[in-house]
Amino acid sequence: xxxxxxxxxxxxxxxxxxxxxxxxxxxxxxxxxxxxxxxxxxxxxxxxxxxxxxxxxxxxxxxxxxxxxxxxxxxxxxxxxxxxxxxxxxxxxxxxxxxxxxxxxxxxxxxxxxxxxxxxxxxxxxxxxxxxxxxxxxxxxxxxxxxxxxxxxxxxxxxxxxxxxxxxxxxxxxxxxxxxxxxxxxxxxxxxxxxxxxxxxxx
Numbered sequence: 001x002x003x004x005x006x007x008x009x010x011x012x013x014x015x016x017x018x019x020x021x022x023x024x025x026x027x028x029x030x031x032x033x034x035x036x037x038x039x040x041x042x043x044x045x046x047x048x049x050x051x052x053x054x055x056x057x058x059x060x061x062x063x064x065x066x067x068x069x070x071x072x073x074x075x076x077x078x079x080x081x082x083x084x085x086x087x088x089x090x091x092x093x094x095x096x097x098x099x100x101x102x103x104x105x106x107x108x109x110x111x112x113x114x115x116x117x118x119x120x121x122x123x124x125x126x127x128x129x130x131x132x133x134x135x136x137x138x139x140x141x142x143x144x145x146x147x148x149x150x151x152x153x154x155x156x157x158x159x160x161x162x163x164x165x166x167x168x169x170x171x172x173x174x175x176x177x178x179x180x181x182x183x184x185x186x187x188x189x190x191x192x193x194x195x196x197x198x199x200x201x202x203x
């Protein structure tokens with residue numbers, strides 16, 4: 001659809017073009033009263049503004065997506081919308097609200113039996129706990145994400161889980177555990193030929 005075309009432009013770095021396309025889509029959906037179209041286009045606008053580092057507008061459109069998804073019963077989009085609202089709240093410093101949204105998204109994804117999205121939820125929840133300085137909870141959720149990434153052979157995501165856990169152990173001054181997780185990250189990075197990326201973390 002044109003919404004995904006707009007999102008692709010955003011991913012290619014042409015965020016202003018993406019927003020222009022998506023705004024036209026939103027205007028059309030509102031003018032023609034196509035309510036079932038609104039959750040997706042608002043969600044894509046939220047992504048575009050998020051990628052543009054405009055968190056205020058990103059949150060505005062994610063919240064609009066939430067409202068329209070709830071009104072139209074667009075369950076397929078709702079967990080992603082809730083998770084993104086949670087992420088932005090946590091980044092803005094409101095980790096309590098962020099975690100509430102993220103936990104709701106996690107429960108929806110578990111019910112949908114979507115293991116990949118459950119893994120990403122664990123990762124985002126871990127980031128929120130890290131921002132809240134609750135290191136033990138952050139480690140717990142990063143480990144839950146890591147288990148799923150390994151199960152799904154998602155090596156890139158597993159690599160970043162190892163690195164994130166190692167960075168927390170670094171803050172906690174648990175050097176042996178930090179090294180153990182960095183060594184695991186190195187093993188994955190060697191397999192993926194990520195050595196230059198890995199060295200940024202390891203050094």
